[in-house]
Amino acid sequence: MRVGNQRRNRQVATWRDAAICRDGAVGIPGLSRAERVCYTRSCTRTTMSDPVPAERRLLRSWKSIAAHLEVDVRTAQRWHKKTPLPLHRPSLERSHPVVYADELDRWIRESDVRGQTAPERARRGGRRALAAAVIVVAIALAGGAYILRPERAGEPHRAVIDGGVVSVLDARDRECWRRTVEGASGAPIVEDVDGDGRKEVLVDVAASASGATSGRLQCFDANGRERWTFVYGRARSWYGREFSATYGGRFARHIRTPRGHAVLAVAWHNLWFPAQVALIDSASGALAAEYWHPGGLRELAVMNLDGDEFDEVLLAGINNPGRGLGHGVLVALDVPFTSRELAYVVLPRPDACSVLGEIPFVNRLANEGANVVAGVRCGDATWLYTFNRALELVEMRPSDNVTALHRRLHQQGLLDHELGDEEEACLRHVAWFPTAPDGNSASLARLWAKCE
Ligand SMILES: [Zn+2]
Structure with missing residues (x-):
């Protein structure tokens, strides 16, 4: 295990090693196949000739x-x-x-x-x-x-969900189509996700309240016909436990890969820690590749980390299988996924999080120029970690209220010490791993004994 930016050379070596290990276990066959594949694209395109009032009821x-x-x-x-x-x-x-x-x-x-x-x-x-x-x-x-039909809507531009009805509107807010999609939630994605020149509509459907059915992602074509359905997750055993096949979608994103267009979807188990990152073939809805993470993933960024033609996936969240609060993490994945992470960076858990009993999610991920800023937040305080595109730590800055929070917790007897230089230095250490470790392991806790 490599700790700390003073050993950055060894960290880089770790990543290089990990990168070399891309031995191509891609395309794990999934349970979730497209249920209905491709309709012919015979949809009418309408040319608008008449001026139409911008706002029509x-x-x-x-x-x-x-x-x-x-x-x-x-x-x-x-x-x-x-x-x-x-x-x-x-x-x-x-x-x-x-x-x-x-x-x-x-x-x-x-x-x-x-x-x-x-x-x-x-x-x-x-x-x-x-x-x-x-x-x-x-x-x-x-x-x-x-x-005869001057009011016909143009191409899908955005979609709204109201009471289980998905309504797709064109750029002038005229309705292209609507249909009932039971359990539809969130904001649908309206984008040409398969490169056919027309915009598809991706709708996230929540898992049933009883947990009997898993969440899913449904793809409709520009005319409202169902193209495919991808069911999130699957039953699996992990860390010595059995997990049911009930998952809920967190994010979906269109992504271009060296093998064509795809949809990237992140789903969480509805009760426990497993998170699935699925790469879905956007033409068929078939699972092209998947990555499993031992803990929720709260943030997703698609960005170019290695300077090649294609973007990589950067995920942020928590590694906390089993018991404990776990550790905040940044996970970089190559697309299509390889057998290992491109980079797996674990952040320390500030002792304020430990005593407040708050899970130290990385719940902010932002571009700051060429850098990436990841934020761990507990008790209204934030520890901001700035990384370069190689995911090497550039700096760590606590928010202005960290000192006050630490002092208050000390006065309340929850912490037994004042905030000092040694603790701050400890919080600046991030650890690199070739693949996800157990975020609650004793060896991980030992890395940050002076600040957790
Ligand atoms: Zn402390």
């Missing part, structure tokens, strides 16, 4: 349509039967009528349906509407099909 149900028309739902539907409303059904679910408020206003003006209570007047209105429709169709045939 979309009514998404009979109830809201009726409210807009200031009638009850039955009346609105009766009107629709006689003189069809300008409905759109971008959704696959035909039970959701969608109509723009301004189109509805125009419809009500032109159809003259309001106030027509007598059947005769309704029929007259129907005839008038029919005549208007004939004219519209004639204009459309003359001028191009877009006139």
